[in-house]
Amino acid sequence: MTGKSAVLATDLSTASETMIESETGLNCLSRIGVDRIHLVTVVPANVHSGMPGIDFEKRRKRGLRRYRETVEAAGFDVETHVVRGTPHRRINGIAGAVGADLILVGSRGKSPLENRVIGSTARNLARTTVVPLLVDRIERGVDDPETVRRHLFKRTLFATDFSENAERAFETFEYLRHATEEVTLVHVRSPKDDTGDEGDVEARLGELEDRLDSWGLEARTDVRRGDPAAEILAAEREHEPSTLLLGSRGRSRLRRLLLGSVSEEVVVNATGNVFLVPPPRSA
Template sequence: MLDHLILTVDYTKEWEQAMEQLPALLKLLGTRRITLTYVLQTHKRLHPDDTEGSATERLRRIGERLESSLGVETATHVANGFVAQEVQALARKLSADGVVACNRSHRAAKELFFGNTALNLARMTKVPLLIIPVQDEPPAAEEEILLATDGSKASLNAQAAFEKLMANQRTGRVVWAHSEEPEQSDEATEQRINELAERHPNVHRNILTGRPVDQILQTINDTRPLLTIMGKRGSTPIQEIMIGSTTEHVAAGSPYPVLMIP
């Protein structure tokens, strides 16, 4: 499904810990090629060892390890500038199918990770973004895939990706949390969820009432899915800089991987 991914690297222990979850996710997503990228942030004070040559050598060693353990093809790329901008430019240049980033902030009990590379990527991305948190919770209970939806047009691509994975007879779950005040679109959303479950007998339904962020995160913590898939709103510059979308909150607070689909 996501044949070629850009993998952002930051060389921290937290990044190494988060990447322990990578093998199962690459297998799930059908990834065969990875471009490892590191961005020298020239606007910040650099460590003496933080040079293009040193970064390239580090990426090469990581790539060799991934090729040996996962059987994927790897390439490396070192850039200078702002991480999110450079990663997005590389994704466009290589026509990559998605980007992988580490979220090191969810343990701080904050829903937003201001200033974090993952947040900037979440706001800017035009391709699927896989956010892998540092894993300090028990590992995924089973290979269940969770689709969190609000029934909007922005969620349709996420639903399509979810259904592709369900075609392999995996176990899935759809969660929709709506407010206590009914809206006109609620009936259509519930019908769409019911139709999805009828097409895939291995899909469970959770229709909940309450603040969507709270309900989705509670479901994630209860079910411990291998992956949560959500749609990303915002395709204009104004929408991209708006803070506080449900998807951003969930991606920031989830102790398990989240795939954002534009």
């Protein structure tokens, strides 16, 4: 595998610390070919260094130094970036500038506030990222949180509507397979489904199974009926994968919020990790 680079975004919170100090998580990144990590923290534009008793930039630089030692000890080359501005915009900007292959961000999962289910930065990144985005779910409501799923990609649930971008997401198994053991292929037949009859669907899923088998991955299929987002989330609850993989824009031609409505609902409501693969930048 050629070396890959990842932007690991942190706000120095407990959730970020848990994500960075997860030895298993760092090992998963290494196994999929990541050898360089860019640690990024963003000082919000409305925070000023002259505010009484507060020096956010110095505090964040100290925090990044500690994180850098942890990540370097795990065998990665590390660069740190302390920048100012709107978090998701600066994180996307750095990912583009350094040619990152993916962005990793921690999330404390479902919030008691219904309309703020994941952190605003993670949600905004999900809507706007131009490189694959991994939302690493962290326990909430405890003083010493752990990652919700210990392994990032060991058991992957891949949701497909057979669209071009779903195929693009599937192609990530070319490198995810080095950290994956089993895959559940999920397709949801909705009332407006135009992907063919059941025989066609089974045949197309069978082709994906064969490709996974050629990579040495155990695969199974799950064909469901109903609302796509609701059924994908139901499949996650049933199969309990390490990570749910899907394209960030599917068959819908409506570009609501720059993210397919199904993908957004899955990111917001999934229990475990979500790996979103966006269309090419030119799209």
